[in-house]
Amino acid sequence: xxxxxxxxxRLRAEGRKAFMPFLTAGDPDVGTTARLFSQVAAAGADLIxxxxxxxxxxxxxxxxxxxxxxxxxxxxxxxNLFAAIRSVTSLPNFTTPIVGMVSYSLIHRRGAxxxxxxxxxxxxxxLIVPDLVADEADHFAALCRxxxxxxxxxxxxxxxxxxxxxxxxxxxxxxxxxxxxxxxxERDKLPAELTQQLARLRTMSDLPLCVGFGVSRPEHVRxxxxxxxxxxxxxxxxxxxxxxxxxxxxDSVRELSAAxx
Amino acid sequence: MPTxxxxxxxxxxxxxxxxxxxxxxxxxxxxxxxxxxxYESAKHDPAFQAEFTRLLNEYVGRPSRLYFxxxxxxxxxxxxxxxxxxxxxxxxxxxINNAIGQALLTKRMGKKRIIAETGAGQHGVASATxxxxxxxxxxxxxxxxxxxxxxxNVFKMRAMGTEVxxxxxxxxxxxxxxxxxxxxxxxxxxxTHYIIGxxxxxxxxxxxxxxxxAVIGEETKQQSLEQIGRLPDVVVACVGGGSNAAGMFYPFVxxxxxxxxxxxxxxxxxxxxxxxxxxxxxxxxxxxxxxxYVLQDDDGQTAPVHSISAGLDYPGVGPxxxxxxxxxxxxxxxxxDAESLEGFRVCCRMEGIIPALExxxxxxxxxxxxxxxxxxxxxxxxxxxxxDKDCAEVARLVQG
Ligand SMILES: Cc1ncc(COP(=O)(O)O)c(C=O)c1O
Numbered sequence: 001x002x003x004x005x006x007x008x009x010r011l012r013a014e015g016r017k018a019f020m021p022f023l024t025a026g027d028p029d030v031g032t033t034a035r036l037f038s039q040v041a042a043a044g045a046d047l048i049x050x051x052x053x054x055x056x057x058x059x060x061x062x063x064x065x066x067x068x069x070x071x072x073x074x075x076x077x078x079x080n081l082f083a084a085i086r087s088v089t090s091l092p093n094f095t096t097p098i099v100g101m102v103s104y105s106l107i108h109r110r111g112a113x114x115x116x117x118x119x120x121x122x123x124x125x126x127l128i129v130p131d132l133v134a135d136e137a138d139h140f141a142a143l144c145r146x147x148x149x150x151x152x153x154x155x156x157x158x159x160x161x162x163x164x165x166x167x168x169x170x171x172x173x174x175x176x177x178x179x180x181x182x183x184x185x186e187r188d189k190l191p192a193e194l195t196q197q198l199a200r201l202r203t204m205s206d207l208p209l210c211v212g213f214g215v216s217r218p219e220h221v222r223x224x225x226x227x228x229x230x231x232x233x234x235x236x237x238x239x240x241x242x243x244x245x246x247x248x249x250x251d252s253v254r255e256l257s258a259a260x261x
Numbered sequence: 262m263p264t265x266x267x268x269x270x271x272x273x274x275x276x277x278x279x280x281x282x283x284x285x286x287x288x289x290x291x292x293x294x295x296x297x298x299x300y301e302s303a304k305h306d307p308a309f310q311a312e313f314t315r316l317l318n319e320y321v322g323r324p325s326r327l328y329f330x331x332x333x334x335x336x337x338x339x340x341x342x343x344x345x346x347x348x349x350x351x352x353x354x355x356x357i358n359n360a361i362g363q364a365l366l367t368k369r370m371g372k373k374r375i376i377a378e379t380g381a382g383q384h385g386v387a388s389a390t391x392x393x394x395x396x397x398x399x400x401x402x403x404x405x406x407x408x409x410x411x412x413x414n415v416f417k418m419r420a421m422g423t424e425v426x427x428x429x430x431x432x433x434x435x436x437x438x439x440x441x442x443x444x445x446x447x448x449x450x451x452x453t454h455y456i457i458g459x460x461x462x463x464x465x466x467x468x469x470x471x472x473x474x475a476v477i478g479e480e481t482k483q484q485s486l487e488q489i490g491r492l493p494d495v496v497v498a499c500v501g502g503g504s505n506a507a508g509m510f511y512p513f514v515x516x517x518x519x520x521x522x523x524x525x526x527x528x529x530x531x532x533x534x535x536x537x538x539x540x541x542x543x544x545x546x547x548x549x550x551x552x553x554y555v556l557q558d559d560d561g562q563t564a565p566v567h568s569i570s571a572g573l574d575y576p577g578v579g580p581x582x583x584x585x586x587x588x589x590x591x592x593x594x595x596x597x598d599a600e601s602l603e604g605f606r607v608c609c610r611m612e613g614i615i616p617a618l619e620x621x622x623x624x625x626x627x628x629x630x631x632x633x634x635x636x637x638x639x640x641x642x643x644x645x646x647x648x649d650k651d652c653a654e655v656a657r658l659v660q661g
Contacts, residue, residue: 055563056436056548058443059286065430078560104284105547109561131284131550135274158291158450167287181288182448 003097003125004150004173007046008208008229018046018230019221019257020210021237021249022101024064025050025081026071034084036246041096043250044257048096049128049212049232050085052078054103059130061185063235067242078106082122089123097125099152099173104132107140116143126150126173134167141170152176155201157193168205174230175207180214185235187214190223198227218259225260270584275464278587280580283463285550289443292450297465299370304472309365316361317476320394321351323358325477327484327641332611333624337631340494340638344614345481347505347645354617354646355477355505356387360456362473364391367454374449375399377456378442380407380435380501381572381619382414383646384458389423391456399423402441404434407571414650432565435501435575439549459502460579463550467507467579474508481641482512489639495520495630498643499623500540500593501572503579505645510591511581521590523582524626526568527597533558537566538595539578540586553580569598569658570618570651596622604628605648605655617646618655 011018021040025033037048051060053068053076060068088094100119107115107129119127126149132140134153144151150173155164158181168175177198179190190211198209211224212232224231233256240248270277283293303309317323326346334342347355360377367375375392377399379385385401392399401418405427408415418425431437439461446455460467460474478496485493496513498506500523513519528536536542539554546555548563556564556576568574585591596604604624608616616624620642627642634640648655 054561055431056440058440058549059288059447061444062430069430072562103547103561105555105557105563106561108545108547108552109557109559130286131547133283133285133287133290135290136282136284154287156286156288158288160291163287163290178288181450183444 020047020232022049022234024067026076027067030084037088043253048098052102061183085122099126101128128152178213186216221259277581277584280583324480337628340631340634343641344644348647354383356384359473360387360391363456372454374453378438382411389418389421393421402438406433459504460507461502471507477508478512493639493641495640497522497627503582509643523593525595526573527595528567534565537568540593548577553583572619596625615648618651
């Protein structure tokens, strides 16, 4: 069984919600990222979303883009990352699913089929491709399905109900619900319409609904606990890493995940 | 009204053969579908087309002249050289054709604000101009390196009430300005239209920008018939993102007797990172929402690029050019920095016309082609813009 399914089946049975930190691969280097996998898992991460640095990330805000630039300037290479992921996911007691967030450019260069199979071999459980919309995703979704690789698609506040219906049909693992119009990054408040958006999605799909973009504070997490199945925190953690190193990230994961319990 | 469309690409999904499509975040799909519908209806609305044509004629000063460059012809020593004078348009380049078209669409969609990216600053100035003309607030994203290289255009944009936002990320040039403008568009998509400056980006932009620029090729065709009694033998244009070339080539695509030549920026040399010759040296990949030739490394990270000309300094190219390349319909070649400076000099001296550095790349290739052809042949260059914006930079390079 795919680790993402195992996770959400277990959490549903326990009546719990998933805490899902976003980490930038290779920021500041791949070794640090690999060590963080086990550290954040121990601190309360249920699933790890792993951003693959890309030179031209249009969906990401300044904090994540800067982390990508740091990683690329430090010589980030995808092959090294896959090896590092493998070194952690192959540990017998490591069962936290890792999902890669990868721009389509990177997938295409390697070849979609080769990318999915290498990702699978490395132990990744799913992929989020932020610039592959449902309209273009049929072929890639089929490849993922064949390899039992989850393909997580995004639904945003500007997504029409017709589009949402098509998206959730193609999506697997969980649905990534973007809370705000715009790019990743911290926000003071989450928009009120989010509750209705999630309610509408519930009528369309049984997949877990996880909310990301703009989530940064314990009060956001507490608010989402009752309406979502998981929360994704990205820019806030990247900033912690930049300012306080890995310990600051671990502390923050502990604090934010506690707000879900 | 545009004349009969000579090609059936792109298909409904925005594909030119395998190229094009939409590789964008879901957040943008709402605006992109809205834009597609708005453009589809505008394209077939005689009132919209009439207003577009009226502004092109009365405001931009179209049709632009097809001019016989006699001394350049002598200098090259072969075929007759004609220049399609887009430099004589209001704001000094072809970019205004597209900016006016998209500003009219902004009005049609009921959006309240315009944003744009710019490299050389020509598209920024064109967008600022169209925004001022139609009364919209406007924000232009420009790489900080280009802000430095194109001081005059920055001043012009600001004078017309546009806010110029220097982009400090990445290589600080056109590609980073596109990233930043796309991001800003994602955050303000409900109220803002993004006037993309070339035939790049997700569908419908490559098709729409081509259509707005196709007036160049349509006029050239008609003027050739009137002035020389037949179609030209060769048509040349420089290729950055590819909009002046697409607008020039598109109406000629089905005229098999006309050879089409695109000229890319050869930069300092043909090593990785030292040029911007995307089609000549790149591979198919994804950048800025479209699948097309792109300069990248083995991981799919976009390559750094260099050109003396800010408007050609771009690692991608419009998807229709990739299609034409693979079909063998257009030949793509490149001209380097030093050669283009020489083209700039020759054009100034021989014709009394100061060309944009982008255009100077086309001049060099045009003279080469003319030199190799017989005297009765005709080569037309899309003279995409004038060089006022480049004078300070050329002076610095020539002295330094
Ligand atoms: C005068 C001129 N020519 C050509 C270009 C290149 O753009 P495109 O290839 O879209 O025509 C530019 C871009 O700024 C320009 O200003």
